[in-house]
Amino acid sequence: MITLKKEVHKVHEITNDRGTVNLAASSSSGVDAFSPGDYLSGSIAICMGLTLDALIERDQLDIPSYSIDVSSTKAENARPSRLEKFDVKITFDADLDDKTRERLVKSAKRGCTMGNTIEHGAPIDVVSE
Numbered sequence: 001m002i003t004l005k006k007e008v009h010k011v012h013e014i015t016n017d018r019g020t021v022n023l024a025a026s027s028s029s030g031v032d033a034f035s036p037g038d039y040l041s042g043s044i045a046i047c048m049g050l051t052l053d054a055l056i057e058r059d060q061l062d063i064p065s066y067s068i069d070v071s072s073t074k075a076e077n078a079r080p081s082r083l084e085k086f087d088v089k090i091t092f093d094a095d096l097d098d099k100t101r102e103r104l105v106k107s108a109k110r111g112c113t114m115g116n117t118i119e120h121g122a123p124i125d126v127v128s129e
Contacts, residue, residue: 001016001017002014002015002016003015003016011023011024011025011031011033012024012025012033022034024036024039037072037074037083040072040083040118041070041071041086043114044070044088044112044114044115044118045068045088047113047114047115048068048088048090048108048109048112048115049066049108051107051108051111051112052090052104052107054111055104055107055108056104061094061100062094063092063093063094063096064093064094065093066090066092066093066094067090067091067093068088068089068090068091069088069089069091070086070087070088070089071086071087072085072086072087073085073086073087086115086118088109090105090108092104
């Protein structure tokens with residue numbers, strides 16, 4: 001579970017079950033913290049990264065490092081407000097043939113629960129106490 005806590009004159013704090021705390025704020029706030037869009041893009045990146053880690057280990061590939069860049073585009077004048085797409089770029093620090101590179105990218109996308117959830121949708125049920 002993720003818990004968000006907000007106190008007057010403080011930034012939003014997001015805490016996970018393990019006690020890790022991160023700060024969150026609007027991207028236009030000027031506060032040095034992640035925005036909601038950053039968290040969503042970050043979720044896609046780490047999800048694909050974890051999938052790649054499993055594939056690299058399973059197939060014993062010589063890939064010393066990789067990076068995943070995720071950018072999002074906000075739908076202009078859309079109601080309700082939303083992001084309309086995510087662009088993902090995976091860069092491998094390795095000399096891979098095209099077939100291996102394409103297989104890794106395809107598997108990273110297909111195996112990413114966060115990306116699949118965004119693409120296929122999930123209801124958000126909200127209650128108040």
